[in-house]
Amino acid sequence: MFAVADASKKPKKIKKVKKVIKPAAPALVTTTLDSAADSEGYYNVILGEQLDGGRYQVFSSLGKGMFANVVRARVLQPEPGEQQGKEVAIKIVRCQESMYKAGLKEVQMLNKLREADPEDKKHIVRMERSFEHRGHLCIVFESMSMNLREVVKRFGKDVGLNIRAVRAYAHQLFLALSLLKKVGVMHADIKPDNILVNEQKTVLKLCDLGSASDASENDITPYLVSRFYRAPEIILGYPYDPALDIWSIGCTLYELYxxxxxxxxxSNNQMLLLMMELKGRFNSKMIKKAKFGDDYFDEMGGFNSVEKDRVLGNDVVKKVHISKPSRDLRARLLPSTSVKMKEDESKLLMSFIDLLDKCLALDPARRISPKEALTHPFIRG
Structure with missing residues (x-):
């Protein structure tokens, strides 16, 4: 009697359990995936979380960029010769196919640069290794202190850094560029945010090769490089090469000082106007060869300046004819005549102005090379 009663209840019980389990299983998977990344594919960082099978433990978030977010972590399970508790920075690439591919390309570039600089003397941030975590590519880097934008904010807000500090940083940046040139790589996003310094602020490393490409790859795109550091050839759609990084370094050094x-x-339009105010007009040969030359200049070399109408607030195009710079580097960087400078400081500042002038040649073919920059009086002293 008991047995019969149990048998009749059993199928009902199984039916009930099945009903509960079936919808729960996919819901569990979805929750796990959703918690790993946000709607834009950025990894949702959990402080204290362990990555790569417990090898690293995340202890702080360093923020996010276009391609990834970055965390600081400690090594829990060191490799032979590695120190336990050592700090590293881990770049967690966004979970999107295009970003993932760009991340793999960056790993390839970093490996190439590491092999070309085994003694770590060329000031490119060291990649230690890479791994995957919950669908995200993770790249492990040596840990540095802060970027140059933070250094300027903290130690030189609105006044800049000491010229000798700028010289030391310039020397290291041109060493980094000499390595990039040697292996045929364009960084294509040099700016203070992508240059890291150590705790003592004495050593810098160029980082973030997410936009880097082979020197032979130069697809015309007017938005390569962050706008304030974007070379004129990029904006004009003129064939570009590694000289675009020299321009970015010129802009960066000016900002540091x-x-x-x-x-x-x-906008790109306003960027060109500011460049001409500093360096004079573009040569007509460069404008003719540029893909977007007609968008900015008329047949007579007049510049189509897009400006905001002060009354209506809409964009209006004004013809601007620039022949000579209105305020060159010397006028911007030399102190007023009332300020007395020591002879050695004055000499150093003049050589700095000369170096910047050579970095910021409008024609990329006339820009200084990393090798020439390293022997320039400002660097050589």
Whole structure:
């Protein structure tokens, strides 16, 4: 009697359990995936979380960029010769196919640069290894202290850094660029945010090769490089090469010394106008060869300047004819005549102005090379 009663209840029980389990299983998977990344594919960082099978433990978030977010972590399970508790920075690439591919390309570039600089003397941030975590590519880097934007903010807000500090940083940046040139790589996003320094602020490393490419890859795109550091050839759609990084370094060094952005243009159009105000007009040969030359210049070399109408607030195009610079680097960087400078400081500042002038040649073919920059009086002393 008991047995019969149990048998009749059993199928009902199984039916009930099945009903509960079936919808729960996929829901569990979805929750797990959703908690790993947000709607834009950025990894949801959990402090204290362990990555790579417990090898690393996350202890702080360093923020996010276009391609990834970055965390600081400690090594819990060291490799032979590695120190336990050592700090590393881990770049967690966004969970999107295009970002993942870009991340793999960056790993390839970093390996190439590490092999070309085994003694770590060329000031490119060291990649230690890479791994995957919950669908995200993770790249492990040596830990540095802060970026140059933070250094200027903290130690030179609106006034800039000491010229000798700028010289030391410039020397290291041109060493980094000499390595990039040697292996045929363009960084294509040099700016203070992508240059890290150590705790003592004495050593810098160029980082974030997410936009880097082979020197032979130069697809015309007007938005390569962050706008304030974007070379004129990029904006004009003129064939570009590694000289685009020299331009970015020129803009960066000016900013380090003054604490101010050299070309704070709101658009590519305004960027070109600011460049001409500093360096004079573009040569007609360069404009003719540029893919977007006609968008900015008329047949007579007049510049189509897009400006905001002060009354209506809409964009209006004004013809601007620039022949000579209105305020060159010397006028911007030399102190007023009332300020007395020591002879050695004055000499150093003049050589700095000369170096910047050579970095910021409008024609990329006329820009200084990393090798020439390393022997320049400002660097050589």
């Amino acid at each position: 003054t604490g101010k952005i050299l070309f704070p243009g709101r």
